[in-house]
């Protein structure tokens with residue numbers, strides 16, 4: 161029982177990170193139809209730079225604020241100076257973002273090497289929290305992972321509010337439906353693109369710094385989070401916030417249950433889920449079919 | 453009032469020459485553009501709005517050249533668009549459509565005025581736009597265009613797919629635009645509807661303005677109707 165609960169919490173922690181990163185990926189894809197193959201790289205940029213800031217100043221909160229901004233800068237520069245040149249050409253967009261991911265990935269490797277790093281969060285949110293304490297069951301869990309869960313829920317709620325209650329959110333949703341028509345409503349969609357790219361990059365960056373603090377940071381994380389983002393939005397539905405949440409929870413839990421109970425087949429489970437969803441509901445569980 | 457002027461506009465889709473030297477002027481007086489399916493009417497609207505690239509020619513509004521500008525800039529210069537098929541945003545509610553383009557309380561057309569004009573939309577303001585009937589969707593598409601407070605509105609087949617009663621209401625509403633001194637270019641397959649909305653009529657054949665006439669003449673001339681509009685594709689009633 162105790163093990164099951166721990167594994168579940170691990171799965172949810174992983175899901176929280178997947179959700180934060182994948183919601184950014186999904187937002188960018190949903191509005192701009194750009195499969196940003198450098199999304200995991202933005203995760204890694206923020207994670208490593210966050211580590212540096214934390215390592216040199218010891219100030220975790222400062223790193224939390226500043227590191228994701230670096231991801232935003234990289235993302236916005238990429239959109240503004242590279243992607244606008246190849247707009248609408250899926251293959252070129254993919255190639256450009258892959259090129260960025262390789263370049264930045266190698267720069268990070270050169271600067272930080274291959275060792276595993278971890279950022280230690282401040283006292284109040286680190287250590288362990290006792291969740292259940294009875295005679296038969298004692299459940300203790302790392303405080304920071306609970307904090308990560310809480311942060312992901314907060315981020316998800318903010319995103320929901322932005323998408324559903326603000327004018328920017330209306331423009332984004334309308335843009336997912338019919339982009340040219342939004343422009344014909346007198347709205348500068350290019351500027352919205354830039355904002356959405358900034359927001360998507362910010363989410364990747366936040367995910368990166370939380371990941372480096374809750375779990376660890378190592379070369380290859382960029383690829384892992386890109387792949388997980390892809391799987392999460394394929395399962396949950398492209399351009400849907402609820403879909404990203406659902407997909408993240410499914411994939412996060414499946415991954416951890418797999419590791420705990422059938423280690424041999426752990427990585428297979430994720431793909432089985434993906435194949436089933438693709439076969440039964442190709443637009444994703446909560447995705448609308450992209451008819452037009 | 454400045455006029456919207458289209459001069460020698462040419463548009464290609466690949467190697468297909470879809471608009472061929474199209475020229476006309478649009479002022480205060482409403483103009484109907486008719487023509488068979490696939491003649492290039494929608495392409496003309498899209499070209500004016502900056503939604504498809506033009507090969508040559510100009511669209512000007514007064515002294516301002518609109519050709520080459522982005523659609524949102526063209527809207528800012530005073531054009532708005534009600535597209536064929538309505539193209540409302542299924543993800544948004546009725547009210548969100550209007551809020552998205554809310555011009556504020558001082559504008560000529562305000563959200564309040566829209567709800568006064570279309571009480572039906574007011575009743576359904578929190579409904580998803582995708583759940584509206586065809587007529588309601590058309591009201592919504594017109595409403596959001598009006599909120600842009602443009603000098604000219606381009607409407608592409610607004611009566612398409614609507615029940616006759618609804619079409620009558622639509623005609624009444626669109627007549628309001630003329631009173632409001634809003635220039636109207638209306639694409640219309642139903643000759644009777646076109647005639648009610650505009651006296652001046654342009655006929656498009658294979659990407660060219662083949663004929664400029666009046667609605668009255670066209671209504672009276674069955675040979676011309678057959679020739680330019682095709683029997684069967686055009687509903688006269």
Ligand SMILES: Nc1ncnc2c1ncn2[C@@H]1O[C@H](COP(=O)(O)OP(=O)(O)OP(=O)(O)O)[C@@H](O)[C@H]1O
Pocket residue numbers: 465470487488489490491492493494495496536
């Ligand atoms: N995106 C496109 N790519 C290539 N060809 C197109 C495209 N859109 C339209 N066409 C072609 O251009 C021609 C003009 O089309 P357009 O939609 O402008 O006609 P229309 O007069 O509006 O017709 P309808 O009455 O059916 O709305 C048609 O032959 C059509 O097949």
Ligand SMILES: [Mg+2]
Pocket residue numbers: 493494495536608
């Ligand atoms: Mg058409």
